[in-house]
Amino acid sequence: MHNARLRRFLLPDLNRKFVLRVVLVALATLLIFTQALIPLRIEGQSMEPTYRDGGFNLCWRWRYLLSAPQRGDVVAIRFTGRRVMLLKRVVALAGETVAFRDGVLLINDNPIKEPYVRTPSDWNLPPRVVAPGKVYVMGDNRGVPMERHHFGQVEQERIMGGVLW
Numbered sequence: 001m002h003n004a005r006l007r008r009f010l011l012p013d014l015n016r017k018f019v020l021r022v023v024l025v026a027l028a029t030l031l032i033f034t035q036a037l038i039p040l041r042i043e044g045q046s047m048e049p050t051y052r053d054g055g056f057n058l059c060w061r062w063r064y065l066l067s068a069p070q071r072g073d074v075v076a077i078r079f080t081g082r083r084v085m086l087l088k089r090v091v092a093l094a095g096e097t098v099a100f101r102d103g104v105l106l107i108n109d110n111p112i113k114e115p116y117v118r119t120p121s122d123w124n125l126p127p128r129v130v131a132p133g134k135v136y137v138m139g140d141n142r143g144v145p146m147e148r149h150h151f152g153q154v155e156q157e158r159i160m161g162g163v164l165w
Contacts, residue, residue: 036061038160040076040085046139046149047087049118050074051163059085063162068093069135071107076160077137085160086150088137089116098136100125100146119143135159 012018033039038059045053051074059076069075069090076085092098092107099106103121105114121142130136130153138151 037164038076038085040087040163042087045144046141047074047089048141050089050116050140051087057087058164059161060164061161064156064159068156069159069162071112074163075137076163077154078158078160086137087139087163088151088154089140090135090137092130092136094130094132094134096136097127097129098125099127103142114140116140117142121146133157 038061040057040059042051042053042055042057051057071090071093073090074087075090076087078084079086091105091112097106097108099109100121100123103123105112106127109127117140119142123142123146125146134153134155136152137154139149
């Protein structure tokens with residue numbers, strides 16, 4: 001009896017009910033992983049140590065459906081199409097002034113504690129105001145020269161969603 005149940009589980013009858021179940025599971029999977037949870041393979045070191053090069057995560061597309069990104073959120077940003085996305089942290093919001101002085105992030109001329117940054121930097125960046133409808137993003141790995149980073153103001157509509165973990 002145990003063998004028969006195992007055989008039925010591993011080799012089910014190919015009837016109409018089974019085919020319908022397979023089609024429904026495939027459609028649900030397609031919808032979930034194209035519309036709600038987008039799989040991400042992390043390439044690069046700009047978000048280390050928070051997210052490691054070669055790691056895997058999911059972008060929750062509906063995270064900002066009813067609210068806007070907040071300072072400290074890690075977001076997936078549409079870079080080109082939906083195939084290439086950047087993983088970055090929101091450090092400043094629209095209307096705020098952002099600057100770096102000797103590696104210290106300043107928002108509206110106030111130093112910001114960034115416990116996720118493990119490697120100190122010597123970055124210097126003159127003050128700039130974040131435009132309406134945009135957020136200022138950058139990676140957590142500040143131990144490399146500023147010139148090697150993609151960072152700056154991003155239109156909120158380019159944000160695909162938030163990272164799950």
